[in-house]
Amino acid sequence: MKAFVMDGIGETGLTEKDRPEFGPSDAILKPTKGLICTSDCHTVHGAIGDRENLTLGHEVVGVVDTVGEAVSDFEPGDRVAVGAITPDWSSEAAQDGHPSQSEGALGGWKFANVKDGTFAEYVHVNDADGNLAHIPDEVSDHEALYTTDMMTTGFAAAENAAIPIGGTVAVFAQGPVGLMATKGASLQGAGTIIAVETVPKRQELAREYGADHVVDFGETDAVEEIMEMTDGVGVDAAIEALGSDTTLQDAIKVVKPGGTVSNVGYHGDGEYRHIPREEWGVGMAEIDIVTDLCPGGRLRIKRLLRLLANDRVDPTKMTTHEFEFDEIEEAFEMMDEKEDDIIKPLIHFE
């Protein structure tokens, strides 16, 4: 079968591989549509170390091809989505309410990390009953695709932010995860949503997904402007959706005493992140800093699909480009360089 792989840091390409094997609880999925994620680019640049002949990709929907003998709720031909994170549900971390951390930090992240990813003609899914979800008839493959990472990750940022109904929220960066965090804040009942972004197209989408105000950090000091907008009080919650030291610091600076900083950005470099001591209230202002990794699992994906079935959100507005699977290398390069204001490139497998 064909697969799009990383073969050493900085090296990618389409190649031929054997179809994946599977155990009694597993399934083999035949992808219909996929999305490229910026973290695929990070991986290729070495963020998680070197990898040889590792299939890339973790955002996919498709049709069940084969199931192991212990799989009870899915069968060949079922149209399904699978979360980017596929936890070991029996693990102690999952029993503790942190399935994404099963078998160690970020251990639920298997695709294109500890095993082959989803940019292939056949994809292995561990614990099919626990990690697949049926796509309702009302939901297209294209829509469903966004549940697997962008929606689940962005919404989780908002859920973790403990936003009171009618509360104020600032969302730093409006890439696809930030846009979904903005939408998530809206779905959690935020009263005022302030999006921080400088790219016009992303600013526009931020407004469509629920931002009441957009702060252009290219033109103004975001911290000052947000403090002014909130009469010097600060926001109830700030979401970091970029992964940079600066935006994390800014998020801490604009949160009021008693508020929450919800980090969803992947902090990919540097030895430290910096907490500004005074704005942090010298460790006594009751500002919580919380983090999250993309929640996966059948129940989670099923609930997100329900939001799509009932028209709560249209994530496909973030699809700016489309490619055939054969053209994936070109798509990958555009995503890597963020050319042509690309947000999400859709890959058609058939």
Next chain:
Amino acid sequence: MKAFVMDGIGETGLTEKDRPEFGPSDAILKPTKGLICTSDCHTVHGAIGDRENLTLGHEVVGVVDTVGEAVSDFEPGDRVAVGAITPDWSSEAAQDGHPSQSEGALGGWKFANVKDGTFAEYVHVNDADGNLAHIPDEVSDHEALYTTDMMTTGFAAAENAAIPIGGTVAVFAQGPVGLMATKGASLQGAGTIIAVETVPKRQELAREYGADHVVDFGETDAVEEIMEMTDGVGVDAAIEALGSDTTLQDAIKVVKPGGTVSNVGYHGDGEYRHIPREEWGVGMAEIDIVTDLCPGGRLRIKRLLRLLANDRVDPTKMTTHEFEFDEIEEAFEMMDEKEDDIIKPLIHFE
């Protein structure tokens, strides 16, 4: 000044009263608009016992007339809303996170209960700094009025229901509190909202406020239909917004194991409410039954006003009738009899 009072069970009328006195932390409010609540009717029929010459009403907005010497954040002329519940913020109950229960069960409920209510030319507000909220310019008096009880109560029902994002909710009864519970479920990110109601006008509003399905209990068995809609699983959360034994039982019956029954109905008669033992999972199905009394206070009302300022909801659709203050007795009788499909009658004070 003129006041609309209860003077013995079943007796109401407009009368003359002295203007209220006030302490150092209090304010006197001059109402501009008010709403009649079904609980005003309950009160007149004796639900909280007999009362003599008690001014009715608890939903009001207006202009500050006078403030006590210790009030720091409000002054005469300010346009303000005040919650139906005006807690003693120093009380142990408030310190414990239950301000509505200050000084005993439901103790935060003062208007038309332990002191004169709001259907008068001048209204006394305890702890003005803690219980008043400025109305933003973008919000009309009419809109703001709904924050004082219907929005805060209905939304609280949804907040307490612990609805997961994308989860399923059933809301029993679509009176004004139930309608706001439906809207609240939407603002909390519910994936599917099922409203239970038989009056066509209320069914229609339920859809406008976010219901995906309406179950007409006059035409079908609501429990059966909801169980069918959820593939026999039941809903994540059920909201009781009527106050009857039957709907509370139905709410318990349709909630799945691990789900939440959120009661916001005022249960005004009978010695007991009944928990159906089997559907309750013989006390071991992890179904929580939680209750709430209309959250008040400056911060709460301020946050709800923010939702109005940013167009998250239009509660004025529930205003079906309008009256001058002089005509309040007629309005009251219509509300008591639920004539002409009345939902909320608006009272103009000026």
Next chain:
Amino acid sequence: MKAFVMDGIGETGLTEKDRPEFGPSDAILKPTKGLICTSDCHTVHGAIGDRENLTLGHEVVGVVDTVGEAVSDFEPGDRVAVGAITPDWSSEAAQDGHPSQSEGALGGWKFANVKDGTFAEYVHVNDADGNLAHIPDEVSDHEALYTTDMMTTGFAAAENAAIPIGGTVAVFAQGPVGLMATKGASLQGAGTIIAVETVPKRQELAREYGADHVVDFGETDAVEEIMEMTDGVGVDAAIEALGSDTTLQDAIKVVKPGGTVSNVGYHGDGEYRHIPREEWGVGMAEIDIVTDLCPGGRLRIKRLLRLLANDRVDPTKMTTHEFEFDEIEEAFEMMDEKEDDIIKPLIHFE
């Protein structure tokens, strides 16, 4: 192998059975010690319907005899405990934080309910990696045995009760679950613990496990006495550990507005449980009624074993009688009749 079975309602006996089969994720356990539970008696009397040739028992520790090929963390010879509840960790209920409700209400309860229980020479354990826990060297089999049901259930009652540090708690009934709820309240930092019990031996143990006061409901009105003890305010939390309508009502009556009723009793008969409407604050006093089923799983049992290893509690004080496996029928009858002030009868398998 020998097994102690229920064979029709009211019928029990030792019999011969085949050794259990097992799947790839399962283990076979060879018991060393077990405990009889009052719910075994309920089962025999038909509480969950008729059963034929069903092995009884769900509280057991032992040695791993065999493991399936997919089991990675346990091997023959390991000394282990297994929770009475053995969830399907991939199920939607478990993903939702309610593993005891996997595959429907109380669905995590498999032993002596939907499959053979633990009173046998060999016992089948589903999902060994998820449901077994190694017993530390410092902990005896006898001690470890109490983690499987009495400690996990009683402690959960206290954990669910949301007891503030220094708060007040009333625990209704001091059977073994109630005693562990009393200990659990102590381990959660309760400031005053009031145990309600009439049997002298249980009263004495209640004091040893942390009760500050014992209310003998045989000699006094428990509700009145608890209200008096709390200056008419009521307790922060009340725990129902019996399963009767009366004690549930009493628990509701003594909880203050804003407090929590935590039910852990198995309500085995009657069509309804009754909520006293007025003391429930007419549905608006913010009294939560929550329930629980015995939490199981490797992590939970491991944590409870840690409490034993570090001498936080000695549950073996509850062992009032000891029997060989051959004598189990006699033990069962004593437990059924609550003869000789029996609390827990220990069964030695070897």
Next chain:
Amino acid sequence: MKAFVMDGIGETGLTEKDRPEFGPSDAILKPTKGLICTSDCHTVHGAIGDRENLTLGHEVVGVVDTVGEAVSDFEPGDRVAVGAITPDWSSEAAQDGHPSQSEGALGGWKFANVKDGTFAEYVHVNDADGNLAHIPDEVSDHEALYTTDMMTTGFAAAENAAIPIGGTVAVFAQGPVGLMATKGASLQGAGTIIAVETVPKRQELAREYGADHVVDFGETDAVEEIMEMTDGVGVDAAIEALGSDTTLQDAIKVVKPGGTVSNVGYHGDGEYRHIPREEWGVGMAEIDIVTDLCPGGRLRIKRLLRLLANDRVDPTKMTTHEFEFDEIEEAFEMMDEKEDDIIKPLIHFE
């Protein structure tokens, strides 16, 4: 009256002052016993800026001397404790569940910060009904004194740490707040408590207050040793009770994915605190960093007094030295220099 004041950075002394004035909701307290806190030393060294003729001290118990006309629950002669933090209970922050942050970051901290402190013959208490608590007969002044800061602060560190029953906790530094955090972890049901400390007397007290293990960071690498003790997994919760950059980093390093870092240390210098990026799981390991400021208020202090009345803890073991009020300067200097292994110096006012 006599008062012990700070009069410029580094300057302290006993002086004469007028008795404090009071408003309608306030009380004047006549101290009987007080404790010096390390933060008094920080203040004198300029941590919160310069102060002129500011009375120091915030840990005090005494007898009510006078009350304002609006005070309803206290009268002259009552024996009372008052929290170091005396919130404005009507403030938005208090309504939001963060009373210590009323009127801005740390705004509930008034004694020896924004008004005169407690080392004086008469002490002003704002909102007497909300901030005083009666001391039960069974509790001595000396014991009660510890509720005002050390117990409430240390216990809060443990409560915020979200310790699962039977979970593992590391407490960094065993000064009086750290010792009470250790005791707090024990009162929250921790299964294993690891105290990090190098002073022998504090190590000994740590064991008395519930530590199962003591890690001497002077002799070993604390992070390595804690990781080894937890089989490489890390602890469920780590408490920082010192206020240094290093211990905060260590706390992050030893917490497992999904765990909580609870900061209670006052971070008094430096521009930043540093989060070690990798051990923080690159912002995706679900490690929460939470902070707290000494919870005050009548209910809180009342609950802590209950723990003393029922012998849950003996905090007076931390009193290493005693002085008359006239000798307070000497006591202050010993505390400042941490001479003679001083932990807490008790001041007798009479």
